[in-house]
Amino acid sequence: MKKDKNTETITIAEGSSATSVKDIIKAEKAELRAKKREERLKKKQKIAYDHRGNIIPDLNKKHVKGIESKKSMYGRMFILPWCIGMLLFFIVPLFESLWYSFCYVEVAPGEMYSVFEGIENYRFIFEEDMxxxxxxxxxxxxxxxxxxxxxxxxxxxxxxxxxxxxxxxxxxxxxxxxxxxxxxxxxxxxxxxxxxxxxxxxxxxxxxxxxxxxxxxxxxxxxxxxxxxxxxxxxxxxxxxxxxxxxxxxxxxxxxxxxxxxxxxxxxxxxxxxxxxxxxxxxxxxxxxxxxxxxxxxxxxxxxxxxxxxxxxxxxxxxxxxxxxxxxxxxxxxxxxxxxxxxxxxxxxxxxxxxxxxxxxxxxxx
Amino acid sequence: MTSFLKTKVKDKFPDLNRHKLKDYIGKWILSAFRLVFLISISYIILYPLFAMFSFSIMSKSDIMDTSVTWITKSPTFENFKIAWEALDYPTSLLNTLLIGGISALLEIFSCAVAAYGFSRFQFKGRGLLFALVLFTAIVPVQILVIPLFLNFRYFDVLGIIGLINTITQNPDPVYLDLIDTPFTFWLPSLFGVGLRSGLFIFIYRQFFMGLPKELEEASWIDGCGPFMTFVRVVIPSSGVVFLTVSIFAIIWHWNEYYQSVIFFTNTFPLSVRLSNALTIFETLGYRNEGAPPLVSAACLLFILPVLIMYLFMQKKFIQSIDRVGIVG
Structure with a gap:
C-alpha cells in the first residue's frame, strides 16, 4: 500500500514543478525506506540474493552456515552431557532443597510429605534455636x-x-x-x-x-x-x-x-x-x-x-x-x-x- | 667446621675475596634457616602420621605406662587384627574401589569433555554456563544431599517411569531404587557433576586454553571431526593435567563421606566403615584409653592404599603440577 503512495508522490513531484524541494526530498526518503523494508523482508526469509536481486541457489542450501556456527554447534555438543547432568543432579535438587526450607517435611519410610509453611523454619532457627x-x-x-x-x-x-x-x-x-x-x-x-x-x-x-x-x-x-x-x-x-x-x-x-x-x-x-x-x-x-x-x-x-x-x-x-x-x-x-x-x-x-x-x-x- | 667451609669455598671460587666470602656465608645461613623452617613445618605436618604409626603398634600396657611416649616396649599387631575385622576390610575396600574408583575414572573423562567444549568453542550463553560450573563448585554438598537421596530412591528421568505408572494404573507405583547401588556416584560422575567436578572442569579449561590451537586446526584440515580431534590430539598432549586431576579425583572419592553415609545402607565403603569404627570398638569394650591404638590402626589401614599410591606417583605428580599452571 505504502509503496503505491510513494510512487504517487513522485509522479506529483515530477508533474508540478512548482512543488518545493522539500517534497522531493520527502519522496526520496520514502523510497529509501521502502527499499530498506524490502531488504529486511528478504533477510527475514533467509534467502540470499546477489546484487541484482536474483536468488543465489548455492547459498540457500541448509548446511552452508559457515565454519563458526558449525563450531558453536560442536561446542554445544561437547557440553551437552554436562548440561543434562547439571539439570538432573544439581539444579533440581538445589531448588527442591530451597523448597523444603519453606516447608514442613515429614519423612516416613517410602514416602515424604511436604506442606508449605512460608518462612516458619527461618523464624524458628533465628528466634527459638539458641x-x-x-x-x-x-x-x-x-x-x-x-x-x-x-x-x-x-x-x-x-x-x-x-x-x-x-x-x-x-x-x-x-x-x-x-x-x-x-x-x-x-x-x-x-x-x-x-x-x-x-x-x-x-x-x-x-x-x-x-x-x-x-x-x-x-x-x-x-x-x-x-x-x-x-x-x-x-x-x-x-x-x-x-x-x-x-x-x-x-x-x-x-x-x-x-x-x-x-x-x-x-x-x-x-x-x-x-x-x-x-x-x-x-x-x-x-x-x-x-x-x-x-x-x-x-x-x-x-x-x-x-x-x-x-x-x-x-x-x-x-x-x-x-x-x-x-x-x-x-x-x-x-x-x-x-x-x-x-x-x-x-x-x-x-x-x-x-x-x-x-x-x-x-x-x-x- | 671452618676449615671444611674454607676448602669448600675455595673449590667453588678459586678467585676468592672477602666480599664473595660474605656472600657465600650469607647464602649458607639463609639455606640453613630455610632447612630448619621446612623441617619444623614438616614435623607438624607429619606428626599425626607418626603418632598414628607409633600408637597403632602399642599394646594396652604401653598406654598405661607413662614412660612410653613414642616407642613402644611391647609391639603388637593385635590392633590391626581387630581393626581389620571391624572395618570388614577386604569387602569394604572392594566397595570403595568399585564406587570411588570407577566414578573417579568417569569423572576424569566427562569433566575433560565439558571443559574442552568450554575452552575451544564459541557459542551463545557460554559465559553464563561457565559461571554455573563455578557455582556448582561453591555450593556445599550438604544442601543437596537429601533431595539427591529422594531422587535416587525414586529415580525417574523426565517423568518417563511416572508416566508409565500412570498409564498402567499401577496401584503400587514402581520406581527405580538406586539407593545402595554404586549408581548414586556413577551417574553424576558420568555427566560431569560428581564430586567437586566444578573444580576439575575449571582446571581442565585453564589447561586447554593454554594448548596451542595449531595442532587441532591441522587435524581439522586433515579431516578429523571435533570428537576425533579431542581423542587423538588433545588427550595425548595433555597427560599432565589428566594426572593432576586423576590424583585429586581418586583422593577425594576415597575420602568421600557425607554422601556415602546417606546413600549406602548395606554395602558400605571404607570411609563409612571407618566413621562407624569408634562405636564398634566401644561395644567391643575398648573405651577411653583402649581406643587410640585401635583407631590409629584403623586410620592407617584406611589411608594406606592412597598413601602408597601417592608415594609412587609423588615425583611425577609434583612435576605435573608445576607444568599444569592452574592460574585463575
Whole structure:
C-alpha cells in the first residue's frame, strides 16, 4: 500500500514543478525506506540474493552456515552431557532443597510429605534455636580470621618451596600429605577418639578450653604442660596453647593452596627476574613488583578455594549442627533452612571479595 | 667446621675475596634457616602420621605406662587384627574401589569433555554456563544431599517411569531404587557433576586454553571431526593435567563421606566403615584409653592404599603440577 503512495508522490513531484524541494526530498526518503523494508523482508526469509536481486541457489542450501556456527554447534555438543547432568543432579535438587526450607517435611519410610509453611523454619532457627545464631556468628568470624592467615602463610610456604635447593621435591611431597589425610574422616576420628586423652588433641583441639583441660597428660608434644610449668597466668597459657593449636590447623589446611601457589609461581617467566636483576632490584622489590602482580589471579583462586574449603569442611559449626539435625533427628526442614542461610551469607561474602579484589588489586597490577 | 667451609669455598671460587666470602656465608645461613623452617613445618605436618604409626603398634600396657611416649616396649599387631575385622576390610575396600574408583575414572573423562567444549568453542550463553560450573563448585554438598537421596530412591528421568505408572494404573507405583547401588556416584560422575567436578572442569579449561590451537586446526584440515580431534590430539598432549586431576579425583572419592553415609545402607565403603569404627570398638569394650591404638590402626589401614599410591606417583605428580599452571 505504502509503496503505491510513494510512487504517487513522485509522479506529483515530477508533474508540478512548482512543488518545493522539500517534497522531493520527502519522496526520496520514502523510497529509501521502502527499499530498506524490502531488504529486511528478504533477510527475514533467509534467502540470499546477489546484487541484482536474483536468488543465489548455492547459498540457500541448509548446511552452508559457515565454519563458526558449525563450531558453536560442536561446542554445544561437547557440553551437552554436562548440561543434562547439571539439570538432573544439581539444579533440581538445589531448588527442591530451597523448597523444603519453606516447608514442613515429614519423612516416613517410602514416602515424604511436604506442606508449605512460608518462612516458619527461618523464624524458628533465628528466634527459638539458641545455638544457631551463636554458631553462625562463630563460623563467619572464624572465616575472617583464618582466611587471611591461610592465604598469607601458604604464600610464604610456596615462596620458600619454589626456591632452588636440595630436597625440594621431598618437602613438596610432604606438604601435600595433609590433602590426602586431612580431607576425610580420619582427622575427625582422631580428634574424637583421642579426646581428653592422647597427644593429638592438644594440637588439634577445637577450642582453647579443650586444649587447656587436656593439659597434664603425658605423651607427645605436650605444649600445654610445658606452658603450665612456666607459671604464666592462666589466661595467657590458654591463649598461647590456642595459638599453637591454630598453627597446626592452619598448616594442615594449607596443602592445596600451597600447590596452587607453586603452580602459579612456575608460570612467571624467568626473563622478568633477569631483567630486574640487571636493573639492580632487591629481592624485596622483586617480590612486590614482579611476583605479587604476576600471581594476582592465583591469589584470587586461592582465596576462593580457601573459602569453599572453610565453608564445606566438616568441623564448621553450622554445617555440623545442620548435619546432625538432618541425620540424627530427621529434621530436614530446619537443617535446609540453616544451610541456606549460611550459604547465602557465605556466597555474598565470596562474591564481594571477588568483586573488591578484582577492582582494587587486579586492575592496579595490570 | 671452618676449615671444611674454607676448602669448600675455595673449590667453588678459586678467585676468592672477602666480599664473595660474605656472600657465600650469607647464602649458607639463609639455606640453613630455610632447612630448619621446612623441617619444623614438616614435623607438624607429619606428626599425626607418626603418632598414628607409633600408637597403632602399642599394646594396652604401653598406654598405661607413662614412660612410653613414642616407642613402644611391647609391639603388637593385635590392633590391626581387630581393626581389620571391624572395618570388614577386604569387602569394604572392594566397595570403595568399585564406587570411588570407577566414578573417579568417569569423572576424569566427562569433566575433560565439558571443559574442552568450554575452552575451544564459541557459542551463545557460554559465559553464563561457565559461571554455573563455578557455582556448582561453591555450593556445599550438604544442601543437596537429601533431595539427591529422594531422587535416587525414586529415580525417574523426565517423568518417563511416572508416566508409565500412570498409564498402567499401577496401584503400587514402581520406581527405580538406586539407593545402595554404586549408581548414586556413577551417574553424576558420568555427566560431569560428581564430586567437586566444578573444580576439575575449571582446571581442565585453564589447561586447554593454554594448548596451542595449531595442532587441532591441522587435524581439522586433515579431516578429523571435533570428537576425533579431542581423542587423538588433545588427550595425548595433555597427560599432565589428566594426572593432576586423576590424583585429586581418586583422593577425594576415597575420602568421600557425607554422601556415602546417606546413600549406602548395606554395602558400605571404607570411609563409612571407618566413621562407624569408634562405636564398634566401644561395644567391643575398648573405651577411653583402649581406643587410640585401635583407631590409629584403623586410620592407617584406611589411608594406606592412597598413601602408597601417592608415594609412587609423588615425583611425577609434583612435576605435573608445576607444568599444569592452574592460574585463575
Amino acid at each position: 545455638d544457631f545464631v551463636n554458631n553462625l556468628t562463630k563460623s563467619i568470624s572464624s572465616f575472617f580470621t583464618s582466611m587471611p592467615i591461610i592465604v598469607i602463610v601458604s604464600l610464604i610456604l610456596a615462596l620458600v618451596l619454589n626456591g632452588n635447593f636440595k630436597g625440594r621435591t621431598f618437602f613438596r611431597g610432604v606438604f601435600f600429605v595433609p590433602v590426602i589425610v586431612a580431607t576425610g574422616v580420619v582427622m575427625t576420628l582422631l580428634t574424637r577418639s583421642y579426646g581428653g586423652y592422647g597427644a593429638i588433641v592438644q594440637l588439634s583441639a577445637k577450642s582453647a578450653e579443650d586444649a587447656y583441660s587436656a593439659a597434664g597428660t603425658t605423651s607427645g608434644m605436650d605444649f600445654s604442660a610445658l606452658l603450665n610449668q612456666l607459671n604464666l597466668p592462666e589466661d595467657l597459657t590458654a591463649q598461647l596453647s590456642k595459638m599453637i593449636t591454630d598453627i597446626f590447623n592452619t598448616i594442615w589446611t594449607c596443602g592445596i593452596p600451597v600447590v596452587l601457589y607453586i603452580a602459579g609461581l612456575q608460570t612467571i617467566p624467568a626473563q622478568l627476574y633477569e631483567a630486574s636483576k640487571v636493573e639492580g632490584a632487591t629481592t624485596w622489590e622483586e617480590f612486590w613488583y614482579i611476583t605479587l602482580p604476576m600471581i594476582g589471579q592465583t591469589i584470587l583462586l586461592v582465596i576462593v578455594f580457601t573459602l569453599i574449603e572453610l565453608l564445606t569442611q566438616s568441623n564448621s559449626l553450622v554445617i555440623n549442627q545442620a548435619y546432625t539435625q538432618m541425620i540424627d533427628n530427621a529434621n530436614y526442614y530446619h537443617s535446609a533452612a540453616m544451610l541456606w542461610v549460611f550459604f547465602a551469607i557465605v556466597g555474598t561474602i565470596i562474591g564481594l571479595i571477588i568483586l573488591i579484589y578484582s577492582k582494587l588489586c587486579l586492575k592496579r597490577w595490570e
